[in-house]
Amino acid sequence: MGIAEEIKQKKFKTEYSKAVVNLIYTNSWLHQTHVKLFKPFGLTTPQFNILRILRGQHPEPSTVNLLIDRMLDKSSNASRIVDKLEEKGLVLRKQCGHDRRAVDVFISKEGLDLLSQLDKEMESWEKQSRKLSEEESKVLNDLLDKIRS
Amino acid sequence: MGIAEEIKQKKFKTEYSKAVVNLIYTNSWLHQTHVKLFKPFGLTTPQFNILRILRGQHPEPSTVNLLIDRMLDKSSNASRIVDKLEEKGLVLRKQCGHDRRAVDVFISKEGLDLLSQLDKEMESWEKQSRKLSEEESKVLNDLLDKIRS
DNA sequence: GTACATTAAATGTAACTACATCCTTTTCAA
DNA sequence: TTGAAAAGGATGTAGTTACATTTAATGTAC
Numbered sequence: 001m002g003i004a005e006e007i008k009q010k011k012f013k014t015e016y017s018k019a020v021v022n023l024i025y026t027n028s029w030l031h032q033t034h035v036k037l038f039k040p041f042g043l044t045t046p047q048f049n050i051l052r053i054l055r056g057q058h059p060e061p062s063t064v065n066l067l068i069d070r071m072l073d074k075s076s077n078a079s080r081i082v083d084k085l086e087e088k089g090l091v092l093r094k095q096c097g098h099d100r101r102a103v104d105v106f107i108s109k110e111g112l113d114l115l116s117q118l119d120k121e122m123e124s125w126e127k128q129s130r131k132l133s134e135e136e137s138k139v140l141n142d143l144l145d146k147i148r149s
Numbered sequence: 150m151g152i153a154e155e156i157k158q159k160k161f162k163t164e165y166s167k168a169v170v171n172l173i174y175t176n177s178w179l180h181q182t183h184v185k186l187f188k189p190f191g192l193t194t195p196q197f198n199i200l201r202i203l204r205g206q207h208p209e210p211s212t213v214n215l216l217i218d219r220m221l222d223k224s225s226n227a228s229r230i231v232d233k234l235e236e237k238g239l240v241l242r243k244q245c246g247h248d249r250r251a252v253d254v255f256i257s258k259e260g261l262d263l264l265s266q267l268d269k270e271m272e273s274w275e276k277q278s279r280k281l282s283e284e285e286s287k288v289l290n291d292l293l294d295k296i297r298s
Numbered sequence: 299g300t301a302c303a304t305t306a307a308a309t310g311t312a313a314c315t316a317c318a319t320c321c322t323t324t325t326c327a328a
Numbered sequence: 329t330t331g332a333a334a335a336g337g338a339t340g341t342a343g344t345t346a347c348a349t350t351t352a353a354t355g356t357a358c
Binding site: 022 | 150151152155156157158163164165166167168169170171172173174175176177178179180181205218219221222223224271275279280281283284285286287288289290292293294295296297298
Binding site for chain 2: 305308309
């Protein structure tokens with residue numbers, strides 16, 4: 001079912017304005033599936049995102065500023081997300097050696113273990129529900145990059 | 150700049166998993182621009198979305214359930230968004246004639262006027278910042294529809 | 299008609315986001 | 329060296345979302 005039927009809007013002024021709506025709608029759809037996927041593991045989507053960035057840096061630490069810089073959703077509060085992850089024992093905070101304003105954030109063993117479980121979940125979800133080929137995905141990536149350019 | 154450079158993630162397992170991240174990131178980018186666009190008019194993005202649905206139905210009313218059904222972001226609370234719009238005089242609520250549980254929501258003259266102002270803003274924003282042709286937009290729409298299929 | 303399930307919407311609440319402000323440390327110009 | 333500006337992060341708060349519960353009206357089986 002196309003976006004027009006989905007939200008019962010018959011006409012769009014241009015294909016582009018339809019694409020803008022479609023992007024928002026598809027993102028919302030995707031977000032719902034992620035929420036359902038992460039919930040059994042007690043993680044929200046921003047928490048998952050931060051954990052993945054930390055793993056990307058591992059074993060090097062990340063400062064909070066680096067996390068903000070790389071977060072997908074710039075609007076959420078990195079400092080407080082790290083609070084939550086720390087409470088759960090998934091990350092560690094240490095004062096940075098050479099700049100005492102900065103904080104080094106590390107992913108813990110528990111964090112890495114949780115992520116590797118989630119990797120499996122994500123992978124099997126992708127396999128099951130994936131509708132695009134690699135070539136189609138490549139085209140989509142190029143178009144999305146172009147929108148923001 | 151492609152998504153990989155943008156969030157400094159060098160490698161993705163598949164083009165599809167890259168597209169998933171790209172979709173989230175691009176949506177966030179788009180959301181920021183909408184927030185900036187609507188702010189001078191005192192509207193949030195869900196409020197704008199609800200107003201547009203109401204205009205689509207106008208002069209027929211919409212029930213709250215219809216709004217929920219068509220909202221782009223299913224997670225937000227339609228009833229409370231209508232509260233805000235009502236406070237601002239942009240919509241009216243009336244008890245529905247033949248089902249007294251239901252509420253008919255109408256867009257007001259003020260609401261229509263505000264939207265037509267915003268239309269102009271949106272249009273000039275689209276003209277300025279638009280990077281995709283109609284054909285490219287069409288391809289994007291098809292791919293997004295396919296992801297959700 | 300009466301009881302029970304269902305539906306439409308509103309509301310309570312805990313958590314989260316958005317944004318401003320604060321605190322501490324660092325930088326840098328005079 | 330010292331005082332102002334800037335940077336990194338934490339925190340306060342108002343508003344919003346997520347989700348469960350409540351209230352009221354309708355539908356339905358008996």
